[in-house]
Amino acid sequence: MERTTAKEKQYDKLGPRVAEAFRKRHFDAYYCATAQEALEKAVELIPKEGVVSWAGSETIREIGLVDYIRKNGYERLDQEDGKDRAEFMEITRRATTCDTYLMSSNGISEDGQLINIDRTGNRVAALCYGPKTVIVVAGMNKVVKTPEDALARARNVAAPVNMARFAGRVFPEGCTPCAVTGTCADCLTEQYCICSQIVTTRHCCPTGRIKVILVGEDLGF
Numbered sequence: 001m002e003r004t005t006a007k008e009k010q011y012d013k014l015g016p017r018v019a020e021a022f023r024k025r026h027f028d029a030y031y032c033a034t035a036q037e038a039l040e041k042a043v044e045l046i047p048k049e050g051v052v053s054w055a056g057s058e059t060i061r062e063i064g065l066v067d068y069i070r071k072n073g074y075e076r077l078d079q080e081d082g083k084d085r086a087e088f089m090e091i092t093r094r095a096t097t098c099d100t101y102l103m104s105s106n107g108i109s110e111d112g113q114l115i116n117i118d119r120t121g122n123r124v125a126a127l128c129y130g131p132k133t134v135i136v137v138a139g140m141n142k143v144v145k146t147p148e149d150a151l152a153r154a155r156n157v158a159a160p161v162n163m164a165r166f167a168g169r170v171f172p173e174g175c176t177p178c179a180v181t182g183t184c185a186d187c188l189t190e191q192y193c194i195c196s197q198i199v200t201t202r203h204c205c206p207t208g209r210i211k212v213i214l215v216g217e218d219l220g221f
């Protein structure tokens, strides 16, 4: 289908340039105009043999990737199979050495760097080391000009929205300043601060281990 909106046109111009910036840093990188194309690319990149796991990412759900993995016979480590907290923790721990790990990113700079924040660190641990392959799927709404802008996005947009997602469900209501005000107050709240780890991935080693799929749609937050 022809892409006609101003935002689609802007994404289609910028997306391939950002993918090229990632490749200069030795990531594998792709630009897919639509969520459907991104799903097909991700499936193409995931070996059918080997264990797949993923972070609690809205983006990979939105493109249909989590459903696809669940319905198509992949061996998987699925946090939602955990019957209690102990099983959940064991699954997230084992996921850090799976074969293919799926996630998104909290912020991306135009020069091809990933910025991610994490509470306990399981997601950024898998990003940094462990899984043979990491596939990062991110809407172009995550792309900003500089690494500093990407950090600001992660702290001031992604983190408070993620807290809104969890507060009252996984965490108590009002458990952090951002859960009350909707904006970051650089807190040190015991147990509940979701900003314990802040990781910049500025280079991919081994070459091609991290595969970035940029999507020309707004996905996640």
Ligand code: SF4
Binding pocket: 155, 159, 160, 163, 176, 177, 178, 179, 183, 184, 185, 186, 187, 188, 189, 192, 193, 194, 195
């Ligand atoms: S207030 Fe605390 S938990 Fe919320 S975004 Fe800021 S540092 Fe993270």
